[in-house]
Amino acid sequence: MSIATTNPATGQVLKTYDPMSEEQIDAAIGRADDAFHQLRGTTVDQRAGWMYAAADLLDAERDEIARIMTTEMGKTYASAKAEVTKCATAARFYADHAAEFLADEPADAAAVNAGQAFVRHQPIGPVLAVMPWNFPLWQVLRFAAPALMAGNTGLLKHASNVPQTALLLEDVFRRAGFPEGAFTTLLVGSDAVDQILSDPRVRAATLTGSEGAGRSIAQIAGRELKKTVLELGGSDPFVVMPSADLDRAAEVATTARCQNNGQSCIAAKRFIVHTDVFDEFAEKFAANMAALRVGDPMDERTDVGPLATERGRDEINEQVRDAIDRGATVLVGGEQPTGDGWWYPPTVVTDLTPEMRMWREEVFGPVAGLYRVESYDEAIEVANGTSYGLGSNAWTRDPEEQRRFATDLDAGNVFINGMTTSFPELPFGGVKNSGYGRELSAMGMREFCNTKTVWVGGDGGGAIGTAGAHAE
Numbered sequence: 001m002s003i004a005t006t007n008p009a010t011g012q013v014l015k016t017y018d019p020m021s022e023e024q025i026d027a028a029i030g031r032a033d034d035a036f037h038q039l040r041g042t043t044v045d046q047r048a049g050w051m052y053a054a055a056d057l058l059d060a061e062r063d064e065i066a067r068i069m070t071t072e073m074g075k076t077y078a079s080a081k082a083e084v085t086k087c088a089t090a091a092r093f094y095a096d097h098a099a100e101f102l103a104d105e106p107a108d109a110a111a112v113n114a115g116q117a118f119v120r121h122q123p124i125g126p127v128l129a130v131m132p133w134n135f136p137l138w139q140v141l142r143f144a145a146p147a148l149m150a151g152n153t154g155l156l157k158h159a160s161n162v163p164q165t166a167l168l169l170e171d172v173f174r175r176a177g178f179p180e181g182a183f184t185t186l187l188v189g190s191d192a193v194d195q196i197l198s199d200p201r202v203r204a205a206t207l208t209g210s211e212g213a214g215r216s217i218a219q220i221a222g223r224e225l226k227k228t229v230l231e232l233g234g235s236d237p238f239v240v241m242p243s244a245d246l247d248r249a250a251e252v253a254t255t256a257r258c259q260n261n262g263q264s265c266i267a268a269k270r271f272i273v274h275t276d277v278f279d280e281f282a283e284k285f286a287a288n289m290a291a292l293r294v295g296d297p298m299d300e301r302t303d304v305g306p307l308a309t310e311r312g313r314d315e316i317n318e319q320v321r322d323a324i325d326r327g328a329t330v331l332v333g334g335e336q337p338t339g340d341g342w343w344y345p346p347t348v349v350t351d352l353t354p355e356m357r358m359w360r361e362e363v364f365g366p367v368a369g370l371y372r373v374e375s376y377d378e379a380i381e382v383a384n385g386t387s388y389g390l391g392s393n394a395w396t397r398d399p400e401e402q403r404r405f406a407t408d409l410d411a412g413n414v415f416i417n418g419m420t421t422s423f424p425e426l427p428f429g430g431v432k433n434s435g436y437g438r439e440l441s442a443m444g445m446r447e448f449c450n451t452k453t454v455w456v457g458g459d460g461g462g463a464i465g466t467a468g469a470h471a472e
C-alpha cells in the first residue's frame with residue numbers, strides 16, 4: 001500500500017509520500033538513540049514541562065488537526081475534535097503522574113537480608129510503535145505520552161493512509177520542546193518493520209492492529225528477544241439481560257456499534273439478548289440504527305461517515321453477503337451503496353449461525369450481529385465463544401448478575417451498564433487473540449521500563465533509594 005492521503009468520502013488521492021530509504025531509517029534510529037541518552041539526563045519535571053506544552057498545542061490546534069484526521073480516514077469531524085481533546089487530557093495525565101509512577105518502591109529490607117531494598121523503574125530506549133488508522137492520534141498518543149515521560153523515545157510506523165496525522169504529531173512534540181529524535185515518524189511500509197525491530201538500538205515494540213500484524217511483529221520480536229505489547233482486534237459482546245434499562249441499552253448499543261463509523265477494536269459487535277426482552281430490544285435498536293444520519297463527515301450533523309478504506313468496506317459487505325446467503329435476516333441496512341467513496345449503512349443482522357463469517361470474525365464497520373439466548377449461562381457461552389477477548393459490555397440491574405459478569409466475561413475490559421472505552425487512569429488491553437500487555441495507567445508506562453531490583457547489604461553506606469524520591 002502506498003503512503004498517501006486518500007479522502008474516503010470521495011476516493012480521491014490528495015497527497016502521496018515516498019517511503020524512507022534504508023539509510024534514512026538508519027539515521028532516524030540513530031537520532032532516537034541519541035535522544036534517549038539525552039532524555040535520560042533530564043528530570044521528570046523537565047519532561048513534564050514539554051508534555052504540558054504538547055497538550056497545549058493539541059488544544060490550540062485542535063480544529064486543524066481534526067480536519068486532517070477526517071480527511072485522511074473519514075471519521076466525523078466532531079469525533080475527531082473529541083479525539084484531539086482526549087489526547088491533550090492524556091498528555092496532561094502523564095505529565096501530572098509520571099513522578100508518582102516512576103518513584104522508587106521500597107521493599108521489606110529485613111525480609112531479604114538487606115540494609116536497603118527497593119524497586120526502581122527506568123527507561124529502556126527507543127521503542128517502535130506500529131499504529132493503526134482508526135484513532136490516528138489517540139492510538140499513538142497513548143503510547144507516546146507515557147513512553148516519553150518515562151524517558152524512552154518513540155519511532156512511529158503509522159498506517160500508510162494517515163501520513164499527515166503521523167507527521168503532525170512528530171511536529172507537536174518537537175515544538176513542545178522534546179529533543180530532536182525523541183519522537184520520530186518513519187514514513188515506511190510494513191516491509192521495513194523487520195529492519196527496524198532487528199536493529200539493536202530499538203529495544204521494544206508496541207502494536208495496535210490486526211491479529212495478523214500482531215503475529216508478525218511478535219515473531220520478529222521473539223527472534224530478537226524484544227518485549228512487545230500487542231493490542232489486536234476484538235469482537236466485543238454486548239449482553240442485554242431482562243432487568244436492563246432497555247431504552248438506555250438500545251441507545252448506548254447504537255453508539256457502541258457505530259462510533260468511529262463502526263471501526264473500533266472495542267466497538268460492541270455482537271449483541272447477545274435474553275429471549276424475554278429480545279423482541280423489544282431488537283425493535284428499539286433497529287429503529288435507532290435506521291435513524292442514524294450517514295453523510296459528509298465534515299458536516300457536524302453527520303453520525304456515520306465513510307469507511308476508511310475501500311478494502312475495509314468491501315470486507316464488511318462480503319461478511320454481510322455471506323450471512324444473508326446462509327440464511328441470516330437483515331433488520332436494517334445491508335446494501336452497499338454505489339457511487340464515489342467507501343460507504344456502508346448502519347446494519348443489523350440476526351438469525352446468525354456458527355458457519356457464518358459474521359459469527360466468528362471481527363466486523364470492522366457499522367454492522368451489528370444480534371443473538372438470542374435463553375439464559376445467563378448461554379449468554380456467557382456465546383459472549384466468550386470467540387477467539388478474541390478485548391472489551392465486553394453487560395446490561396443488567398441485578399447486582400448478583402453484575403458480579404457474575406465481572407468475573408465470567410473473558411476479556412481485558414468489562415463494562416456494566418455502559419460502553420467500553422479507554423481512560424488514562426485505567427489499564428487497557430486484551431486476552432486471547434486480542435493480544436497481551438496493557439496500555440494506559442501506571443501499567444502502560446511500566447511496560448517499557450526496566451523494573452530494577454536494587455539490594456544493598458547492611459554493612460554501611462547511606463540510603464540510596466527512598467520511596468518517591470527517585471524519578472529518572
Ligand SMILES: O=CCCCC(=O)O
Pocket residue numbers: 134135263264265266421422
Ligand atoms: O481500535 C481500538 C480503539 C481504542 C479506542 C479507545 O481507546 O477508546
